[in-house]
Amino acid sequence: MSDTLTAFAEYASHPEFRPGQKQLVDLTELTGWDEDYVQLMQAQAQKAEAFTGQNAQTLIVYLAPTLVGQKLARIALRSWEPFPAVVPMVQESEQPALSILGIPHDSISQLLSRTA
Known part of the structure; x- marks a missing residue:
């Protein structure tokens, strides 16, 4: 959770950050988490303030x-x-997740290779 808080703070302070930007939270590689609900709610509160x-x-x-x-x-x-x-949603595969966000790619790797 501390990595999440740090990464979000960096994102929220970036000059190109704007409320209303679409978000993709990729939990594909998640194998577990420390189940610190206080830190999770702290992270969500910071995000809510920004979003x-x-x-x-x-x-x-x-x-x-x-x-x-x-x-x-x-x-x-x-x-x-x-x-x-x-407006949060959960998807189990990449293509529908990207489609919902209006991203015309079938995978995150395809998206990253086209924008790099």
């Missing part, structure tokens, strides 16, 4: 093909319930 500014609506797609990823994604989904400006 709900300027009357923006933020779409978040959690890519969760594994059981552990799906468990964490379900917890995250519940944490967004009080925030109607955040």
Whole structure:
């Protein structure tokens, strides 16, 4: 969770960050997590503050093909319930996740190779 908090702080302070940017949270490689619910809620609170500014609506797609990823994604989904400006979804495979976000690629590796 500390890595998540650090990465999000860097993202939120980036000059190109804007509320309302679509989010892809790739949980594909997740093998476990420390189940520190206090830190998880702290991370979600920081994200909520950033995502709900300027009357923006933020779409978040959690890519969760594994059981552990799906468990964490379900917890995250519940944490967004009080925030109607955040629209979270869970997908089990890359192509539908990217499609929902309006990204015309079939895989994350294809997306990254085309933008690099």
